Amino acid sequence: MKLAGRKTNTIIILSIFTALFIYPIVAVVSISISHVEDIYTFGYRIIPKSISWDAYKYIFASPQQLFSSYRVSIIVTVLGTLLGLLIMSMLAFSLSRKNFKFKRPLTYFVFFTIIFNPGLVPWYINIAQTLGMKNTYLALIVPYLVWGWFTMLLRTFFASIPEELFESCEMDGANQFTVFFRITLPLSKPALASVGLLMMLRYWNDWFLGLLYINNTELMPLQLWLYNIMVNIEEMSRVAADAGVIETINFPSESARMAMAVLAAGPILLVLPFFQKYFVKGITVGSIKG
Amino acid sequence: MNVKVKILLGVTLIFFLLAMPVFSVGQQETSAREGVKEIAQIKWALRINPESGEADVEAAMNEILGSKLGINVDILPLSKGEFTQKLNLMMAAGDALDVTFISSQSWGGNFYQVVSKGGLLPLDDLLNEYGQGIKDQIPAKYWEAVKVNGSIMGVPNYQILARSNGFRVQERFLDKYGYDIAEWTKLEDIEPFLQDVKDNEPKNVIPWFLTKTGIWASVLHYYQLDEVADAKTPGVIRFNDMSFTVINQFATPEFEEHVQLMHKWYKAGFIQKDAAVITDMAGVAKTGNVVAEWGNHKPGDSADLKARNGGFDIAVQVLDTPYVNTNSVVVTLSGIVRQSENPEKAMQFINEINTNKELYNLAIFGLEGINYNKIDANRIELIENSGWFPNAAWGMGSQFNAYLIGNQPDDVWEQTIELNESAKASPLLGFVFDPSMMKSELTNVLSVYDSYAPALITGTADPDELLPEFIEKLNEAGAEKIIVEMQKQLDIWVDSK
Known part of the structure; x- marks a missing residue:
């Protein structure tokens, strides 16, 4: 009896929290399909008064650009996350090994980048001019490949794997690559998944790299493109007046904003549940070893 | 010791390797250009x-x-x-x-x-x-x-460089209530018309539309004031004041007059209730429910205004002198x-x-x-x-x-x-206030402005209560210092001319 009571309490509390989290998402979706005039007349509503697809129509007006931006974002996210994970975990693995000769200077080198960054202009000069990556996929991937912070996180996790395990492997004749790929990585799935998820979000949500290094619309990532559309909508009325041009098109500005949020968040929302089981474990990564 | 030296050498080497392409790219570019x-x-x-x-x-x-x-x-x-x-x-x-x-x-x-x-x-x-x-x-x-x-x-x-501000009113309402826009020469003159609209039109019609930013910036010239930096930053001079005395516009009788008027209109129900938080003008105007507003007028803008107001004709009455300042x-x-x-x-x-x-x-x-x-x-x-x-x-x-x-x-x-x-x-044409000495004061003043001004200039708050507090907070934030600095810079500029 008592137990059942506690259970109901838990269910009620969790339901309230679930509702709190789901409400904004539902609101965003329903605003995105609301009629703009309704929004101005009645304000935001959770159940649209009348449904209109104007916002999506406006965004889908140039589907080529939408698809090419999706393609760019997906390529960058997948490649960037995989490559980044590989490089960072290899680096972290080296740092975690007690018998690695340059452990201290290399750790210092990684740690240094967490605390200091070179500033925007040298960074830009380096990527755009020295490395000549402007208007290539590389410019969207390379700058975010290695994060000092994630590397440290992985290193701590790797270091928590008992040293004896490595020793016994080496005794059986495994070289460092075998130890890394066959032993360390499979044991570190939670850490890799959480770092991978964060990397993925970082790549997916990034528009800044595109803004800095991409002039070519074919290489424009999704977030940058959506950001540009939004700025355009906001400005439409201002520019129209100044250019002496009549913009008779009714821009669904409020609902378009939400439609963009839906489009931008959609794929990542779908990916998230698959990471969940690792992610919960991953949250405590790094805190285990004091 | 030896290891350290080696590392240092290694790092230096890496830096040089990274820097190499800089030189080579630079050379290639110049030679290509010479061609x-x-x-x-x-x-x-x-x-x-x-x-x-x-x-x-x-x-x-x-x-x-x-x-x-x-x-x-x-x-x-x-x-x-x-x-x-x-x-x-x-x-x-x-x-x-x-x-x-x-x-x-x-x-x-x-x-x-x-x-x-x-x-x-x-x-x-x-x-x-x-x-x-x-x-x-x-x-x-x-x-x-x-x-x-x-x-x-x-x-x-x-x-178009000249700014000339005035009323923009939907013609259909002017005709309906029999008003002639050309007779209005002061902001107050529109009041009876707004009252009629308020009394007889349905609730969703907004007699006098204001957004969060209000119209203070564009009525400055109407009140014969000229901004030294911008309308938000304390510091204006009066038109025709050849001594170039910088004053705080928020402490002028004109500002008080303006916010009192807006508050009166707000209380009378001319201004929509959410004015102090609304930022989007165009969306609301498009519904055709905005009866009157204040704005900049330029030649040939009637079609723009019509499109902007849901296809209804707009009559314009300019109230201030066409004016050009540095910002425009x-x-x-x-x-x-x-x-x-x-x-x-x-x-x-x-x-x-x-x-x-x-x-x-x-x-x-x-x-x-x-x-x-x-x-x-x-x-x-x-x-x-x-x-x-x-x-x-x-x-x-x-x-x-x-x-x-x-x-x-x-x-x-x-x-x-x-x-x-x-x-x-503007007599200030070409004068530019250099804000570098006053950075922290400007930031503070701006945050005071952002927290007080929207309520005041949209009429939402009672100026009798809030205005003295606003001025006091501005002065605490450094408004007087800014004005002294402006005066200093302005005097130097005037002397140099």
């Missing part, structure tokens, strides 16, 4: 979206430019959201760039910041030598406005970037785009028959989605060379030029 010395490359940064027709338009422009001036122009479209950041970064990094659109205001570029960092070349000599055409086009008094520390730093994209000139300029390798050619290009009608219309409308059709000699019709319509004629050159489109009256440019030339020029 094509006859035709000068001019890279032109604009605040426009990339479009598919760019290559064709450039080719047509280069046909004109190449034979006449030996210039090959390359447009660099930077879309609105990225313009400022990208431009400032390219300037700092020394990327290849010659001419750029730049503005002191929200249109992008941060003109004054760029100038103070030395990002733009002074143009006085270049203008005299290569820019006679554009120099004669713009009245001398307006060249004063683009001077920073005595040198011209940008060429205005000449267009530096809003859109063309500048030559410091790293330009061909400043002479760049100036020739600016001069040409401002004086060559064919070239300018190519840039703003594209190619005849592909991007637009001619209706008569001077009027065109756009072809939609044809790959080139940057919609930024105001950012590319002298707008008075543009073909007419839409409902623009035939003489819209003549009217505008006349308005510009007859407008009253």
